[in-house]
Amino acid sequence: AQSVTQLDSQVPVFEEAPVELRCNYSSSVSVYLFWYVQYPNQGLQLLLKYLSGSTLVKGINGFEAEFNKSQTSFHLRKPSVHISDTAEYFCAVSDRGSARQLTFGSGTQLTVLP
Amino acid sequence: DVKVTQSSRYLVKRTGEKVFLECVQDMDHENMFWYRQDPGLGLRLIYFSYDVKMKEKGDIPEGYSVSREKKERFSLILESASTNQTSMYLCATMLGGGGVTEAFFGQGTRLTVV
Numbered sequence: 147a148q149s150v151t152q153l154d155s156q157v158p159v160f161e162e163a164p165v166e167l168r169c170n171y172s173s174s175v176s177v178y179l180f181w182y183v184q185y186p187n188q189g190l191q192l193l194l195k196y197l198s199g200s201t202l203v204k205g206i207n208g209f210e211a212e213f214n215k216s217q218t219s220f221h222l223r224k225p226s227v228h229i230s231d232t233a234e235y236f237c238a239v240s241d242r243g244s245a246r247q248l249t250f251g252s253g254t255q256l257t258v259l260p
Numbered sequence: 261d262v263k264v265t266q267s268s269r270y271l272v273k274r275t276g277e278k279v280f281l282e283c284v285q286d287m288d289h290e291n292m293f294w295y296r297q298d299p300g301l302g303l304r305l306i307y308f309s310y311d312v313k314m315k316e317k318g319d320i321p322e323g324y325s326v327s328r329e330k331k332e333r334f335s336l337i338l339e340s341a342s343t344n345q346t347s348m349y350l351c352a353t354m355l356g357g358g359g360v361t362e363a364f365f366g367q368g369t370r371l372t373v374v
Contacts, residue, residue, distance in 0.1 A: 155300065180362070189264070189350060189365030190303075236302060247318075248363060250295075250303040 148173035148239050152251035160259050161229055167222040167254045169237030179220040180238040180248070181211055190236065196220065207231070232258045263287070266351050266366040273373050279338040281369050283351030290356030292334035293363065294318075294326060297348040309334055310356065341373045 153168040171177065178197050182190040194205025201213040211222045220237060237251040267282035283292065291310050295303040295318075305318030307326040315326050323345060327335045338345055351366040 252302040
């Protein structure tokens with residue numbers, strides 16, 4: 147079984163500032179890692195995913211994440227945020243044996259202030 | 261584009277009522293999922309199905325059942341609704357096969373049980 151910890155429940159940041167949303171996971175097997183975003187009153191959509199290969203993964207809307215196996219982390223970053231990035235962000239993990247089942251973190255609410 | 265449609269955006273039901281939440285997808289995906297989303301808890305898997313008439317329990321199946329009579333439709337049933345089932349319910353689909361693909365989510369149904 148795996149688990150996901152998102153270390154910050156709320157992250158306020160000013161527009162055009164950089165942001166990092168932190169995610170740590172635990173698993174006894176190799177995993178796939180995902181970040182999803184949920185805009186207000188909408189379902190979730192995929193931002194980016196790590197399956198294998200390069201540990202730096204680029205996603206949509208200028209976001210990127212780095213897989214760090216030794217620290218079991220998958221932090222999400224953006225160098226300059228916009229008001230439109232205000233949303234809830236979820237980190238998720240699935241193990242390579244049962245790729246259909248996603249385990250989600252508790253979410254981080256990113257609020258971008260003018 | 262994958263479309264995952266949940267029959268209601270908002271639903272109010274009385275304690276003890278039988279409640280049906282419907283989810284329909286148009287992309288011929290084998291896997292379908294029901295999650296509930298609560299503040300501070302992220303998404304938790306209730307049930308999933310990897311084929312017609314097949315179902316498996318997720319992490320929190322108590323008080324719920326599901327039905328998948330056709331590939332495109334996956335229903336979540338609350339046999340006797342209770343106030344602690346007030347939540348946001350999200351349906352998701354995923355392509356089958358051995359590879360890893362992303363999950364596609366519906367808009368969600370916000371259920372209030374009074």
